[in-house]
Amino acid sequence: MMPTQDRSTRRPRGRRGGTALAALAFAPVALSACGGGVTSDAADETATGRTVTVTNCGRELRFDSAPESVVGMMPSQTELLIRLGVADSLVGQAQTDTSALPEDIADQAEGVPVLSTDTPPAREDLLAAEPDLVVSPTEYEFTAEQGFASIEQLDANGARAYVATGGCADRRNTAEVTDVLTDIANLGEILRVPGAADDLAQAGRDRLAAVQAAVRDRPRPSVAQVYVEGNSLGAIGAGVEADIIEQAGGENVFDPDAPEFADFFAAEINPEEIVSRNPDAIVFGVASPGQQERTRAYLRETFPDVPAVQDDLLIAVPQSDLYPGTLGNIDAVETIAGRLYPEAF
Template sequence: MSMNRPAAAALAAALCLLAGACGSSSAGRADDDPAGAAGSKSGYPVTIDNCGVKETFEKAPSRVVVMNGASVAEVSTLLALGLGDRIVANEQTYGMSEVPGRAAAIKKLPTGDVKLNDAYDIPREAMLGLRPDLVLSTTSYGFDRKNGFATRDQLKAVGANTYVSPQGCDQDTSKMTIADSYRLLRDMGEVFHVSDRAEKLIAASEQNIAAVTAKVKGKKKPKVMVLFSNMSMGGNDFGSVVAKGVYNDILARAGGSNAFENAAKGSFADLSKEKVAATDVDALVVIGYNDPNPAAYARKLLKEFPQWPAAKNNTYVTLSDSMYLGPSNDLAVRKIAGMLHPDAF
């Protein structure tokens, strides 16, 4: 997901207060196919360079801990690759998914019965007590000593490899694209010796997206507002509006553009109601993060800003995990394209 870890903690605190063009996404099909997921020991050791740290794997990990990070990218990638049985503690959840059965599968995963810290994540001593052999973090924040987390060196000392997801090394995910979702799949495919499965998922996603982009090629690109439902990460009325990141790549493939791309240098913009009202918005993409009714939030916004073309045409779609870093971006591309260019499908 293209959200930094401090923002993740803010999102979690706020929560406390408050079908593809060429067939189904390949990532969805793999979730329920654990057969052959365990990589054979041949092909090891495997060494990858991750944020300037060389991580060497002597065998496929069997005690994986997935940190929170307000993401489901890592846990969804493991499930898509059929590796759910390797997870001993998962702290990621959105409560919903575009992939049938994925939210339920995530809910069934063990959490390690860990008492989480103020960032809704796993503190140092609890992490070491889980005896992991691989720890996945959305950004480098998850290994920051100052925030009470186990460092990569501390985990290495107890035999655990570590991995920071693409674009998470400097906690700036504003340059993230769909290619980073594929990189995460490829890296995990290599680590667990299931690269053939990762490549099949990637090929299916690329095929699905290519089919959509071919249908919307040359069409006018509507201006889209992308935001989280019922959340604020800033001091203004609209603090969860997307400015940059993988979202924009998804919009572009779907034949749209971000109405607020230039509103901030980072991934998110913190906007006043006046700024939002003064911008032409042709369509809404509302991202639900454990929100049981993001559609109600979308309708509320359209009623609040009746001058928008989106309001006049009732043009919106609600999405969840397919809009983030992860294995299901093709589903978001297809759904958004269908909303923006219904005549093309």
């Protein structure tokens, strides 16, 4: 698995070409700010409810009534839909092998048809589900050249595509943890469950505020976030990953405004870059226990004199917690803060 969900076809910029970051460029990642406010047309009330208009990835999405046939294109999106109380509207879930749904809601997805396991669903499989709303982490899931249904094809079949705020192409490098709160608000309006959305968003804000209160006024440890594949090393310096470190109270040793992160949130680096920055902690995403152990072994062998290794502050985060449009971003903040400031929690 790749560090976040980014299957952009752009190759990451770095000091040398290599497999880790080249592969990262094709992983399912968050691309950019779809952002978007929600407006409703009070003069256009219908028997099925008010019209809702959402700006998403530069597109205007109009909903005259609540969608009734919804597809979650990643477990992270399926989780949001279930927590918003619309599990009965799900007609499909996709990329189900990329991460497990949380135990407290997993049973609510048991009867939902699986459209794909480790890649986005094929065009014909998605269209056969006859959705009227498809909720996705990125725009990659709608790449026609890959055999997926495009946004235009979905439109022609009566379906609207909503992309996570952190998953639009122009937002990837500046995405923030709180982008998921925008998604919750937008989906709450679209699906006509604003009360559930308000509760879910407030719970997220409260969790983030609790972390900020716990770490406030404490010395900030330096943190490097990396991705390891074999003997290739990548630095993650921008995007929601960088904001996760910031929200957790860490001081990122990589500058998101540095040239190597101008076009992509990550860059392949030489080990000397980590040694020279001498981080107090190293954060890395993992998709399996085996990957976690391999990464820990690499870091211990490669950086024995770095404080992060000497103090055993090697912090593994589930890769799925770094996907765009996921409550897992908040989980990642809590996980990292708990390791950086164990006395505060």
